[in-house]
Amino acid sequence: MLTFTLRRLALFLFTMMVLTLLSFSLSFLFPGDTVINHSGQINATATDLAKLNEAYQMDKNIFHQYTAYLQHIIHGDFGQSMASQSPISNEIIELLPATIELSLVALLIAMLVGIPLGFIAAINHNKTSDNAILSLAMIGYSIPVFWLGLLAILLFSIGLGWLPSSGKISLLFEIEFVTGIQFIDILLSDSPYKWQAFNNASAHIILPACVIALAPATIFIRLSRAAMIEVLATSYIRAARAKGLNFQQIIFRHAIRNALIQIIRHVGLQFANLVTLAMVTEVIFSWPGIGRWLIESISQRDYTAIQSGLLALSCFIFIVHILTDFIYAALNPLARGNNHGS
Amino acid sequence: MAVSMMNSKFIPFLTITAFISLIMGCNEGNILSLSERSIIYCSEGSPETFNPQLSTSGTTSDASAKQLYNSLIVYKGNKNTLAPSLASSWHVTRDGKKITFYLRQDVNFHQTGYFTPTRKLNADDVLFSFNRILNKDHAFHQISGGQYSFFQSVKFSELVEKIEKINDFTIRFILKRNDSSFLANLATDYAVILSEEYGQQLTIQDKQHEIDILPIGTGPFKLQDYRVGSLIRFYRHDQYWQEKAKIEQLVFDISPNKSNRLTKLLAKECDVSSYPIAHTTIAERSDLTLESITSLNVGYFGFNTKKAPFDNKLVRQAISLAINKQALIDTIYQGQAARAKSILPETSWAYDSETPELGYDPVRAKSLLEVAGYAQGFTMDIWAMPVQRAYNPSAVTMAKLIQADLKKIGVKVKIITYEWSTFLRRLSQGEHQSFLLGWTADHPDPDNFFTPMLSCTSREKGSNRTFWCNKEYDELLKKALTTTNMSKRKSYYAQAMTIINEEMPLLAIAHSKRFQARGTDVKGDILENFGGISFYEVYKNNEVSNTNKVMAPNKKAKVID
Numbered sequence: 001m002l003t004f005t006l007r008r009l010a011l012f013l014f015t016m017m018v019l020t021l022l023s024f025s026l027s028f029l030f031p032g033d034t035v036i037n038h039s040g041q042i043n044a045t046a047t048d049l050a051k052l053n054e055a056y057q058m059d060k061n062i063f064h065q066y067t068a069y070l071q072h073i074i075h076g077d078f079g080q081s082m083a084s085q086s087p088i089s090n091e092i093i094e095l096l097p098a099t100i101e102l103s104l105v106a107l108l109i110a111m112l113v114g115i116p117l118g119f120i121a122a123i124n125h126n127k128t129s130d131n132a133i134l135s136l137a138m139i140g141y142s143i144p145v146f147w148l149g150l151l152a153i154l155l156f157s158i159g160l161g162w163l164p165s166s167g168k169i170s171l172l173f174e175i176e177f178v179t180g181i182q183f184i185d186i187l188l189s190d191s192p193y194k195w196q197a198f199n200n201a202s203a204h205i206i207l208p209a210c211v212i213a214l215a216p217a218t219i220f221i222r223l224s225r226a227a228m229i230e231v232l233a234t235s236y237i238r239a240a241r242a243k244g245l246n247f248q249q250i251i252f253r254h255a256i257r258n259a260l261i262q263i264i265r266h267v268g269l270q271f272a273n274l275v276t277l278a279m280v281t282e283v284i285f286s287w288p289g290i291g292r293w294l295i296e297s298i299s300q301r302d303y304t305a306i307q308s309g310l311l312a313l314s315c316f317i318f319i320v321h322i323l324t325d326f327i328y329a330a331l332n333p334l335a336r337g338n339n340h341g342s
Numbered sequence: 343m344a345v346s347m348m349n350s351k352f353i354p355f356l357t358i359t360a361f362i363s364l365i366m367g368c369n370e371g372n373i374l375s376l377s378e379r380s381i382i383y384c385s386e387g388s389p390e391t392f393n394p395q396l397s398t399s400g401t402t403s404d405a406s407a408k409q410l411y412n413s414l415i416v417y418k419g420n421k422n423t424l425a426p427s428l429a430s431s432w433h434v435t436r437d438g439k440k441i442t443f444y445l446r447q448d449v450n451f452h453q454t455g456y457f458t459p460t461r462k463l464n465a466d467d468v469l470f471s472f473n474r475i476l477n478k479d480h481a482f483h484q485i486s487g488g489q490y491s492f493f494q495s496v497k498f499s500e501l502v503e504k505i506e507k508i509n510d511f512t513i514r515f516i517l518k519r520n521d522s523s524f525l526a527n528l529a530t531d532y533a534v535i536l537s538e539e540y541g542q543q544l545t546i547q548d549k550q551h552e553i554d555i556l557p558i559g560t561g562p563f564k565l566q567d568y569r570v571g572s573l574i575r576f577y578r579h580d581q582y583w584q585e586k587a588k589i590e591q592l593v594f595d596i597s598p599n600k601s602n603r604l605t606k607l608l609a610k611e612c613d614v615s616s617y618p619i620a621h622t623t624i625a626e627r628s629d630l631t632l633e634s635i636t637s638l639n640v641g642y643f644g645f646n647t648k649k650a651p652f653d654n655k656l657v658r659q660a661i662s663l664a665i666n667k668q669a670l671i672d673t674i675y676q677g678q679a680a681r682a683k684s685i686l687p688e689t690s691w692a693y694d695s696e697t698p699e700l701g702y703d704p705v706r707a708k709s710l711l712e713v714a715g716y717a718q719g720f721t722m723d724i725w726a727m728p729v730q731r732a733y734n735p736s737a738v739t740m741a742k743l744i745q746a747d748l749k750k751i752g753v754k755v756k757i758i759t760y761e762w763s764t765f766l767r768r769l770s771q772g773e774h775q776s777f778l779l780g781w782t783a784d785h786p787d788p789d790n791f792f793t794p795m796l797s798c799t800s801r802e803k804g805s806n807r808t809f810w811c812n813k814e815y816d817e818l819l820k821k822a823l824t825t826t827n828m829s830k831r832k833s834y835y836a837q838a839m840t841i842i843n844e845e846m847p848l849l850a851i852a853h854s855k856r857f858q859a860r861g862t863d864v865k866g867d868i869l870e871n872f873g874g875i876s877f878y879e880v881y882k883n884n885e886v887s888n889t890n891k892v893m894a895p896n897k898k899a900k901v902i903d
Contacts, residue, residue, distance in 0.1 A: 083764065153605060153609075157609035158605060158608045158609055161609065165605050165606065166597075167595075170611070172382065172591065173376075174566075174575070193376060288572065300760065300761050
């Protein structure tokens, strides 16, 4: 397990190097002065500029510049947003939790819906219910997320008036920012309207989370179906059948556990996909997360925010990947022996 | 083992059931009462500051002026007569050069988390507020940039010789000359009264810049929270000098996207929406009402006369001739606007029906371009404002239509747009070639169109983004201000309009109505005849039974269709 951990850490460091190198080079590729792109200080005076050039070692060679840039990043200094002139690290700390919250709820929904459906399809392999589930999955996978989001708003918010269409919570509730995860903040707050706020926040998250969850859910259906079919064909299942175990014992005691291990590996991969979908969905549902912020930064040509935001987001996704790898390794001893980082 | 597995199988169902029961079982009692006592207003942009002295942007005065502050006097009623506000009465000497205001003695400033007033409003506050604008050495003059656009554009500092404190509740303005628009200027959204005591506190704490970010005023609401691009939260000012506002909480939900605002309105996420689209849809719904007010405004297409090729009068005329104004009005305003002949709306008393209008004539436009030496055409940019205003509900679409019009005479157009505050900042730096913008009058005096939009002074410090400056035009405006003879003033303004039509620093496109949509349960006037909106008189219908006070229906009658 130690070698496994060290391997993952090395991989993490190396990937982070490549990522910072990429975001570093973006400053040169974007129009405008490199040091202003690094720092985001568009209104810098001559003395400020001199200081910035000193801090980012712009007079030295490119290697020194990169090291100086790296030092800023390590100290949590991502520069400031060109549009709002506030530190990007602050904005990320405020916005990233909202995206994490939305993605986690969506992931949960996708798993809770997708995996059982996949298992049902696999157990009824080649029967009508299998085909029905598969075709549904295909349709679900083919629907573009922005269109689905708009349809959901049209139907559930405007048409039926059941669920709100934008934001994390009704603006009437004042919830103090503690962790940035809305539900935790609500529970921590001492507002007299705590439970109403909680209900309201739940109602707000349902539509965007379901919209994001659809595509990953269909992937989970197919993954879990394939994994289950594979497991059901193995010799130990046949042996279990031969022993005379009944259907429920076979499925719940043997098949599901072994099939789930295969699926957990893919959860991390799906998370990256999920965050991409979340970025689009955040724009549609005005969810105050990092995706919407990043897309706004692009339209406002806020170069500092774009490069730092991309760095933070990709770093976050990478950490999730490594975490799922660890979980997978902890659950499946076979994976720990794997010599190559995958 | 089997048991735990059964559990894991059931966890999803349990979670979902719990979730659903949470949503469905939500006890609406308290929520209702909270939303009954509050109004959510979907606004179209973030204010740049909370001090209306500093900005002429409509978004800023909507969010600050009538919510947070009061001015000495106000416009009241159908005929827009001046009425008392913080000044209970006033007196003008016969030569019009000395104006004395008698202040109310029972006016409380806001008490907030950042300031607790120890005294009521007095003459010091009035002195502080106006000296901040007038006196360049005033400790607060340079805070937040030192640009008082409105006052600079009406040459306030050249007009006022000094302000005298007679006693604690009497204050006298001494003018250098008689100016027929002086009182009108004091009744605008911009002439608000700040707290001198708060200024002192900030000076001691060395946090002077906070005066415009964390505002203290005397208005019916006080600021609780502001997050740029997201929301503004106001609480009721319970010690308001008039009857206190009927709602306890006012939230501005900042939604720059107009279809977003429509969605929120339809989904009941906001009670009132600014500048709605899809008028017919809203009118058809029984739970929503659409209202409009004929406001004194103009939407225009301006040229940066400092930049080539628009430093050439012929090019400006050619471009203006090539634009099909009527098509713009039919498409963008859906016919809900009058075609503008010049910058002054026809509803103004100073409007001269003889004003000539530059028509639509692409053939002449083409020949003018040839004379100007641009026979091959050229490439230009149009800056389209990102927010919807009554005078221009969709600048980007308008820019696209203009793009198509200009293509016919061989001019290529690039459309540029930025986030609102960035847009205004870059515009004031003159980075643009041409731009789509507009002007809403702050008071009914016609000077409020001519001076702020096109005079030489507002070129430097005001809202003249065409950077056009014409001595003859300025001379006419000056003459018009020194006389009180209406017909003389009218003829001066008519001459000024003729100059504009000849020089074409801008092409006036339309005078529109300002629209607003709200749920039928929201009562009370919001749209004001001039300047920003006011939520002072607003309440929700179902709250009536809870209040035992019955308000006297002395609200002004308005043009609402």
